[in-house]
Amino acid sequence: MYDEFFSKFSDPKALNESKEDDIRDVIRPLGFVNQRTRTFREVGEVFCKDYRGEVPNSLDQLKRPWRVGDYSARACQLFARGEPLALVDANFSRVIGRIFGYDMPRQPHKSEEVYALLESLVPSDPPLARAFNLAILDLGALICTPSSPACSTCPINAACYYYDENRSE
Ligand code: SF4
Numbered sequence: 001m002y003d004e005f006f007s008k009f010s011d012p013k014a015l016n017e018s019k020e021d022d023i024r025d026v027i028r029p030l031g032f033v034n035q036r037t038r039t040f041r042e043v044g045e046v047f048c049k050d051y052r053g054e055v056p057n058s059l060d061q062l063k064r065p066w067r068v069g070d071y072s073a074r075a076c077q078l079f080a081r082g083e084p085l086a087l088v089d090a091n092f093s094r095v096i097g098r099i100f101g102y103d104m105p106r107q108p109h110k111s112e113e114v115y116a117l118l119e120s121l122v123p124s125d126p127p128l129a130r131a132f133n134l135a136i137l138d139l140g141a142l143i144c145t146p147s148s149p150a151c152s153t154c155p156i157n158a159a160c161y162y163y164d165e166n167r168s169e
Pocket residue numbers: 095098099143144145149150151152154155156157160161162163
């Protein structure tokens with residue numbers, strides 16, 4: 001699906017000139033088709049109208065199309081441009097919170113303090129910044145799960161506050 005998407009819509013201009021049904025057909029496997037079609041339509045319109053058809057290079061500008069939020073804007077800057085940003089979501093916040101014994105707020109993606117903490121951990125080297133984010137996301141999805149973290153087999157348990165506090169001697 002991704003190959004087809006990028007071959008048909010390689011830039012904002014291609015999105016802007018496409019028919020709604022063309023976008024809809026390609027992204028159908030992703031689900032939430034109506035919402036995502038509207039977002040992609042707006043990405044094409046806004047970026048062509050206000051940024052000469054380029055993908056803008058700031059988080060605030062990237063977030064202008066409907067329902068493009070912090071996570072998507074940060075992912076764009078991190079993966080496409082190598083900015084050392086943190087992809088703050090529930091998994092990322094849970095893993096980091098456990099490792100450092102940090103009490104995360106209920107909505108970590110809305111907390112300036114959380115962004116400051118997580119960003120201080122991201123390496124400045126672009127490939128390392130990408131690898132760091134992907135590693136934390138994988139750890140949260142596969143090992144440090146919400147209800148039953150597999151601490152005994154976790155590769156970073158020696159540095160984890162949660163493991164140290166909860167293991168039985
Ligand atoms: S040791 Fe346990 S709590 Fe700590 S990061 Fe690994 S799985 Fe999560």
